[in-house]
Amino acid sequence: MSLLRIENLTHHFGGLRAVKDYNLVLEPGQIRGLIGPNGAGKTTVFNLITGVYRPTEGRILFEGRDITGMRPHRIAALGISRTFQNMQLWRHMTVLEHVKVAQYSQITYGLVGAFFGTARRRWEEAEIERKAYSLLEMVGVARWADQVVTNLPYGVQRRVEMARALATEPKVLLLDEPTAGMNPEELKEMIDIIRQVHDRLGMSIFLIEHRMRVVMELCEVVQTLNFGEVIAEGTPDEVRADPAVIEAYLGREVEVVA
Ligand SMILES: Nc1ncnc2c1ncn2[C@@H]1O[C@H](COP(=O)(O)OP(=O)(O)O)[C@@H](O)[C@H]1O
Numbered sequence: 001m002s003l004l005r006i007e008n009l010t011h012h013f014g015g016l017r018a019v020k021d022y023n024l025v026l027e028p029g030q031i032r033g034l035i036g037p038n039g040a041g042k043t044t045v046f047n048l049i050t051g052v053y054r055p056t057e058g059r060i061l062f063e064g065r066d067i068t069g070m071r072p073h074r075i076a077a078l079g080i081s082r083t084f085q086n087m088q089l090w091r092h093m094t095v096l097e098h099v100k101v102a103q104y105s106q107i108t109y110g111l112v113g114a115f116f117g118t119a120r121r122r123w124e125e126a127e128i129e130r131k132a133y134s135l136l137e138m139v140g141v142a143r144w145a146d147q148v149v150t151n152l153p154y155g156v157q158r159r160v161e162m163a164r165a166l167a168t169e170p171k172v173l174l175l176d177e178p179t180a181g182m183n184p185e186e187l188k189e190m191i192d193i194i195r196q197v198h199d200r201l202g203m204s205i206f207l208i209e210h211r212m213r214v215v216m217e218l219c220e221v222v223q224t225l226n227f228g229e230v231i232a233e234g235t236p237d238e239v240r241a242d243p244a245v246i247e248a249y250l251g252r253e254v255e256v257v258a
């Protein structure tokens, strides 16, 4: 069974058709890419998957279960986690708190917890802290654990957002332009981190990217979206050589590379 399957997804904003007849099959452990010019509908696809919008038409299946139109927190609880194109961090919280709060959102103490009382709770606290640190280490930001995020460099903040997304132990990670605004050094680090997350956690990753280089280095399969429609799908090399993709990107490639 596929992990995530999308069938004939269409979404309108008023008179604007942002996504048209979109299909996807994401297998467990796969890294897939979604590219396309600005305004192509990429972020809308993520917003549909995560329940921010209910699609005008089509179905979204997660582990065979129809999640179309489910509330975002339920979809998250099933195991779909994301980062945002414009980072959405909590301004006054520390790096460590970001990851811990995300974990708390998954905890239910329940009857057993009430029975064993504080000992269990203390154990859970320690466990949460230990797990938070190991995630911060994986994305290379453990040394800033006690710093408030707003004081940190942009590339570090992006990695904190990633650690937070991983804190709920998702089965799929959706990354919306994780390298946006990064300098070449930060970009290289982020590519390494995404690869590590994939290799060490065996996680499925669905990546929206603006920069061809990131997609080329990471993805097994890439789709190109243009005006809401998939115009090409294949390996990075196939997609890069596709005349329709070149046409969609040409004239914009300057901004893509810059
Ligand atoms: N909430 C919204 N209301 C109206 N139009 C929207 C909304 N979100 C996105 N759009 C429009 O839908 C199209 C696709 O946007 P988006 O999915 O953000 O593209 P991308 O992520 O590929 O740059 C754009 O024309 C955008 O202006």
Ligand SMILES: [Mg+2]
Binding pocket: 042, 043, 044, 085
């Ligand atoms: Mg976008």
